[in-house]
Amino acid sequence: MEPLKPNDEVYIEPLAMHGKVLGPRPGDAREPEEEKWYEIQITRCFRRTDLKLYNQEAELAKMGNILQEKTSRYAAAQESMEDAMAEGGDVKTSIAIEFVESANELWKELGRQELLKSVK
Numbered sequence: 001m002e003p004l005k006p007n008d009e010v011y012i013e014p015l016a017m018h019g020k021v022l023g024p025r026p027g028d029a030r031e032p033e034e035e036k037w038y039e040i041q042i043t044r045c046f047r048r049t050d051l052k053l054y055n056q057e058a059e060l061a062k063m064g065n066i067l068q069e070k071t072s073r074y075a076a077a078q079e080s081m082e083d084a085m086a087e088g089g090d091v092k093t094s095i096a097i098e099f100v101e102s103a104n105e106l107w108k109e110l111g112r113q114e115l116l117k118s119v120k
Contacts, residue, residue, distance in 0.1 A: 001033045010040060017042050070106045077102040 004010065008021040025037040077099040084091045104115045 003033055003036070004038055012040065012042070015042070017044065019043060067109055070102070070109045074099075074102040074106045 004021045004024070006021055006023050010019050010021060011017075012019055019040040019042040022039040022041050025039055027036060077095070080095050081091060081099045084095050100116060107113075107115050
């Protein structure tokens with residue numbers, strides 16, 4: 001078993017994939033070749049129909065718009081809740097539900113777990 005050199009093309013049997021040798025991983029020089037570790041760059045092939053162009057700026061803008069919408073919804077629900085409480089009467093169930101749901105959606109958008117789970 002001869003040592004592999006950088007840029008050697010290899011077939012990785014456990015993964016059933018092809019790759020290119022980047023180089024050996026540092027180790028003991030007395031290690032037998034069959035026990036040496038190599039860093040491999042794996043090449044995977046896909047059909048064009050499986051691939052979508054990723055536009056980071058567009059994705060960030062989209063996420064920003066979604067966050068702005070959820071923040072606006074929460075702010076409006078909070079204002080409705082505060083108005084209802086200021087009137088001194090009972091808070092309508094629909095206002096309370098909208099407040100909780102909007103807070104929950106905003107919380108999830110910020111990457112947190114749901115505050116409350118749906119009963120549905």
